[in-house]
Amino acid sequence: MTNSLTLRGMANVSFWADNLKAAKEWYTKLLGVEPYFQSPNPEDPAYIEYRIGDFQDELGIINRKYAPQAAKMTGPGGATLYWHVDDVAGMLDKVKELGATEYEPLTVRGVDWITASVVDPFGNIIGLIHSPHYKEIWNAIPKA
Template sequence: MATVSYWADDVTEAARWYADLLGTEPYFVRPEQGPPAYVEFRIGDYQAELGIINRAYAPPGASTEPGGSVLYWQVDDLQATLDKLLAMGAKPWEPVTPRGDTGFVTASVLDPFGNVLGLMVNPHYLEILGRS
């Protein structure tokens, strides 16, 4: 994964919410003056890009309902991250779910803008990170 993009009707509010969650401001904002149509954060161990796009630019016929693929972000403490998201106004989507007995655990929420945000404890990710 290099970049993931989420839709929002109010990019300014979504950028504020994600900045509070991530503890960093977007590094890229367009347009530079006036209400943004697109903002982008660099986050995580490999500086993946999280973009937020004004929903007005969604492809024709794009669903406004959550669903489809879920991108899971590796988190160090799944329960603490989930608790923080819920306290910030995210809604439960998928409960904490162990995936077998090898340490993989997932959960997901809907952000206040209707996007599915997946969380995961992923031993494979941590193994690869440890090799870097």
């Protein structure tokens, strides 16, 4: 590992939820996997974490009572992290069926670029994107 002063990649994205048990149930349905880490315990977690996607990115969900004061605002806010999906329209339908509300409609941004975003039942924005850049990077990685 180098010791450079640069952003090297997303290590973790954290969302907030008032009801972590409900968030765990919702995200487990959406992602199709159980969280691999729960603290302090699975029965009453303050934090849960999933590893998902091609690069096993970490999605953490934290009980909102631990949020910094500025993050305790009402309504969605903050940055939108876009997750690459092969079928934005299909995934948009899926998350809406699970109870998310549309934040940004399905938008064609150019050849092979499509985005949309939703707000989960806990107030977090989930961005969806079909990105040819993501596919280029994935295809360039040697596979065993």
